[in-house]
Amino acid sequence: MTTEKHIKISNSDRAHVLVQAMPYIKKLSGETIVVKYGGNAMIDDALKEAVMNDIILMQLVSIQVVLVHGGGPEINAMLKKIGKESKFIGGMRYTDAETVEIVQQVLAGKVNKDLVQLLEDKGGKAIGLCGLDGSLLKADKLPAAEDLGFVGEIRDVNAKILEDSLSAGYIPVVSTVAAGYHGEVYNINADVAAARIAASLKARKLILMTDVVGLLRDKDDESSLIPVVTVSDVPKLKREGVISGGMIPKIDCCVEAVRRGVERAHIIDGRTPHSILVELFTDEGIGTMFY
């Protein structure tokens, strides 16, 4: 079922590896973990397969896993196909009425269901949902200096449909479009949605997969990784410029999640194969943890 290379390790060593993962499995068994999936890990096929395997393994050891995904490149490709230019304002996609329709159908119809099929084919049980199902995500227009069109700000998370899906044994795969209060649909930032969903489920962990190693003290030196950050240190790190640029919104999501009751939030490197498993089931972990 898997196409991953069969590595050369003695059976005895295999057994040791399993046994050494045991305390971590034990600790997380029965817990809820929300994974925000995006970036290179969604583009590279080998990485994608590795992530799907990680997710199914989590399900097998009784972790309640929710997979929240993005899909920028697929949206861009579709927009291009219909001859529409992708337009970004301050890093956010300007989303007119036609665009939000494309966003919805590409995310909820294509990216989402393809992931579901991949998980099912690998032996997982998965269900593809978006913010419209069971009114999971309700949003208003995001207030912004410059008009962003149908970009939304979450007002309410009704996690009941996720709880129902989890308790029936499914991995919910979630596209982050949200229902407005007047029949309209909004495009929602996937990191933000994952954070709010994690909070609403009182998840043990939120894991954001990114294309960076984690938070670096010196952004040009990967060996300067800061492995653990307390939420209260974040303002100081921003002032010092350690947290800057694209890391700011991601780390704000982590802070928000922790503030709303998620035990730990992690920024991990999605470019490393099986980075989720390494984070969950080894001593060293990976990336930066916020608590």
Next chain:
Amino acid sequence: MTTEKHIKISNSDRAHVLVQAMPYIKKLSGETIVVKYGGNAMIDDALKEAVMNDIILMQLVSIQVVLVHGGGPEINAMLKKIGKESKFIGGMRYTDAETVEIVQQVLAGKVNKDLVQLLEDKGGKAIGLCGLDGSLLKADKLPAAEDLGFVGEIRDVNAKILEDSLSAGYIPVVSTVAAGYHGEVYNINADVAAARIAASLKARKLILMTDVVGLLRDKDDESSLIPVVTVSDVPKLKREGVISGGMIPKIDCCVEAVRRGVERAHIIDGRTPHSILVELFTDEGIGTMFY
């Protein structure tokens, strides 16, 4: 929440109507009914709203309702947008690799989730699924004289995800794309899928919404409607030419459903507002019933 015109009927008459619906409600309460939704009822906004109201009313009186939908016009529109011609062979869409992607994203991402939002906004509880979720529909390539591309024939229906959704109180809304056995996706005829899903759920009724009054003895005379047909009469009616043209595949679906254990299958006129309620909750019923 509803925009339907408030009709002028005295409260006393209203009460009578409710009371007279009682025996029908009683008979159907707790039963499963699969509705195939398509045609004009999906295009006309007033009809669409009436159908959504019918579906929610069914849920309110404890009917387990599954909504299977088509979406030809929306697919055509999207194909046109990307500059691709819709091509049909013997009434069936030729579906190349690019087309099946569009079919999937338009049906499962747009049409499906829009219906879910509509039901939710009217106070229903709905969940949008397709054949990939929980491996609901598994298919192979449909054998055909002329190659149809990714048009599939259902091999297996895993209705567990529908049962889970129903028992958690949701109206499952189903797009009829199916998972192949090698990661590919197939386009599936929605009538056929509805019939197979109804059979798999051992539904009490299958209701196909069409743009005709029902089976007519004389196709040019609506007063020649045949209200009831036994499955064993179908071959004779075909030989006599009463069942012909576009009615053949629809009636074959009804026969198939009844043969596989669905108690009754109905072909009703989706152009009549609230035709589902009229069928379910009045003496006369509507359209043609197969049993």
Next chain:
Amino acid sequence: MTTEKHIKISNSDRAHVLVQAMPYIKKLSGETIVVKYGGNAMIDDALKEAVMNDIILMQLVSIQVVLVHGGGPEINAMLKKIGKESKFIGGMRYTDAETVEIVQQVLAGKVNKDLVQLLEDKGGKAIGLCGLDGSLLKADKLPAAEDLGFVGEIRDVNAKILEDSLSAGYIPVVSTVAAGYHGEVYNINADVAAARIAASLKARKLILMTDVVGLLRDKDDESSLIPVVTVSDVPKLKREGVISGGMIPKIDCCVEAVRRGVERAHIIDGRTPHSILVELFTDEGIGTMFY
């Protein structure tokens, strides 16, 4: 099963009526409603049948309905049969030992079980209870200026037997005789008992069926109906004489019920067929509501 006249309304209008009832059904589904049944609606056969239909329809749309009934005329008839005069003091029946036996057997054995049979024959599921079953109503002698014999004042309501009956799917039909603490039995005013039972079940609504239109500002002018009264306005309305005579104890029951946690109490006109349905499932409602 029903003998009500089949009214002439088009199927389309029928469907509209059902759809328009939908938001009301939705709001009340799963809620508990206590109906005090009495007066003309219990004597006139057509009205009686209409009420039974209303009750069963409520059960069908998942309302938890409890039917509390009186039975003065039947008691009088039986007393007359054994040659005993009915004696009233200040509007209340003087109830000697022989009378309380007659009251118990007529209410709990005849009126109650006849209603049960009627509901069952119309397709409902009903169970006939009185205050002695499961010690539902415990009472002491009602303190009064003039001795009333075995007329009781409720001390304790043990609604467990009603909850058990409702959760097993029955409509509890309740006769209002109560158990004393020394083996004796008391006659209890049915309005009072209904109010106390509604409070004990934390019912959403208490509905008192009466032989008046509701609370009238001018008791000789039915067009002066006061549709809504807040509980805090009642003392003023009494001082003004708007609430007077036989309305006082009925409205006191409504106030008592609301004070003990029932959301709304209604005085409706039992002489209007299907007054319960009109109250529950139309915009206008009927009678006077207290909250």
Next chain:
Amino acid sequence: MTTEKHIKISNSDRAHVLVQAMPYIKKLSGETIVVKYGGNAMIDDALKEAVMNDIILMQLVSIQVVLVHGGGPEINAMLKKIGKESKFIGGMRYTDAETVEIVQQVLAGKVNKDLVQLLEDKGGKAIGLCGLDGSLLKADKLPAAEDLGFVGEIRDVNAKILEDSLSAGYIPVVSTVAAGYHGEVYNINADVAAARIAASLKARKLILMTDVVGLLRDKDDESSLIPVVTVSDVPKLKREGVISGGMIPKIDCCVEAVRRGVERAHIIDGRTPHSILVELFTDEGIGTMFY
């Protein structure tokens, strides 16, 4: 709570008695036993109290007990009160329309609810039902040489309401009037009803309380009691005249019950205090057992 005389037995002997009852309790715990209560045991107050204690003790040791009662003397008294003569044809009460109303109200309203109150006051949990509740007993007119009026023959037993009551922890007390198929009510022989109810519940035992010691070989010699009879011996015993007179219908009930799946049927002497307990919890038993 009990007024029974406190007998002089040492505590050690008391403990021995309890321990010796143990194997019988163990054997019957969780089983269903239907007791037909009637005769002297219903008239004599000390006997009545003893029976009620027996019933509650059965409930305490987890026996599922159903109490079916008669009430001839109370019916006669009421008929007399209204100046109506009791008329019997071949041992059966001629039951005109007025009589069946009296039968219903005296049994279901007075005798039944009084027993419920007695059980409740002694700490039991009881619920008073008749054949109309939940359509427990459905009957047609009993065919007979001479017209008996509203005397019925059971067509259907819907024991669901008894099972619901038992599983909610109540002792169902049952009056044997039955619902006809056209709104009428029938008077039903209580022994027959008890036998049919026992069969429908697949009871372990049916116990008929009578005013005789049991089946005697010589009806004038109580020492000639036949303690055990197999159902297949009954025809022979009838031919020999050992079973004759009033014993015939009672023993026919026992035979009927056993034939329909009740494990054992007992005719016991209701004039002996605590005859039920003696039958259930001692080696010797009492009366005559049919199997």
Next chain:
Amino acid sequence: MTTEKHIKISNSDRAHVLVQAMPYIKKLSGETIVVKYGGNAMIDDALKEAVMNDIILMQLVSIQVVLVHGGGPEINAMLKKIGKESKFIGGMRYTDAETVEIVQQVLAGKVNKDLVQLLEDKGGKAIGLCGLDGSLLKADKLPAAEDLGFVGEIRDVNAKILEDSLSAGYIPVVSTVAAGYHGEVYNINADVAAARIAASLKARKLILMTDVVGLLRDKDDESSLIPVVTVSDVPKLKREGVISGGMIPKIDCCVEAVRRGVERAHIIDGRTPHSILVELFTDEGIGTMFY
């Protein structure tokens, strides 16, 4: 199944005894009672059988009973067999590493499982546990003036395994060895363990079976028994010397249990056959009760 002498009591008196036990059974049905079993009642075969019968009878009348046992004589016998002297310091066994192994195997392997077999053979359902199962009892070394070796002091009671056993219908039989926090095992005083287990289960009663009549005001006069003691009176009774010697630790257990929420604690005379039943099911009770 029982070998107890069949006492000569009339069936009528037997029934009376059962009925008179009824209010006590009713009061205790569903409650949890912890019995500490030891002393002569464990050595004398007739007494042992009587206790087992009492325990099974308790189970039969739906009491949740936990049996905590000692086993000093058996331990001594085994130590003697391996040529090891039993050594006591201040009334407590000095328990070296070899001794604690013997204690564990004799208690948990022999005494415990023999009791389980006895209960099973008499028709009970029993399960043999010790403090190691499910980490029921966790202990540290008991701090003492003179080193006592592996004698422990309870730090934590995890009663989950007892609750699981009780809810699955078993009588848990408990040996009082406890798990240390570093893989070692401790010997625990059985009275103390019973008191802590009773508290942890929020038991209704703790019953300590002893070889004395109860607390005597004059220890040489059995007629000076003090039947009831409030926990607050204990210090005064100690000062007066009424509570002295071997009674001190036993009564301290009772006080501790009551302080931690057990409703009543009893010291009863295990030398009297069926002393538990006499205590539970008669007016007089037996021994001394603390509350």
Next chain:
Amino acid sequence: MTTEKHIKISNSDRAHVLVQAMPYIKKLSGETIVVKYGGNAMIDDALKEAVMNDIILMQLVSIQVVLVHGGGPEINAMLKKIGKESKFIGGMRYTDAETVEIVQQVLAGKVNKDLVQLLEDKGGKAIGLCGLDGSLLKADKLPAAEDLGFVGEIRDVNAKILEDSLSAGYIPVVSTVAAGYHGEVYNINADVAAARIAASLKARKLILMTDVVGLLRDKDDESSLIPVVTVSDVPKLKREGVISGGMIPKIDCCVEAVRRGVERAHIIDGRTPHSILVELFTDEGIGTMFY
């Protein structure tokens, strides 16, 4: 918690190992596996710890695991301590009355509870049972040419107590002494008991841990291992002398288990660390499988 050496494998390789175990975990999740634990794996501390880890890992991935153990060396040591010689007849221990007491207390009191403590200390949930608990194993004296004393032959397996323990989340650890029908206790061969327990639980697998590599075609050449044997080949292999000596009874247990419905029985080498995990979670497996 574990003292096993931390092997040097990259985190990436660790993740691969976990992922590669996934299909095996998936296949066995929810299944019941009975492990017979004995031989060197019980004596060597490192092996013992590895086995305990394997068992807990099985529990973590939702395998229902039952651990049946032997304990010959511990029994011998205890017999020696009390100066009693171990006597064997045809490979089976002659078990006089004194010996069976020692067997019971050493197995059920010491070996069993020590394993329970070990599992609990490593984070498992375990419960120590023997054949007496819940009458799990009932036996008669084993018929044999030469008298073996209290060596038993299993007559009945009441696996209810194992099912109760498993469903409450415990790993049942089972000592193989059995209850006779007259209060006596029998010593039971642990392989045989494990096979019968596996059959009674309809286990997916029975795993016998031994001190051999598996079934060898040439008993002096470990490379001649026969990895898979069908039950029907066993007689031929016996005739050929491939199955001989001590392997005969072990393989007979495997055959017996498979015949009674266990899907697969395995003879594995307990001297290899983590041999259970290697068997369950790798392609190659280990030892010899019977089906």
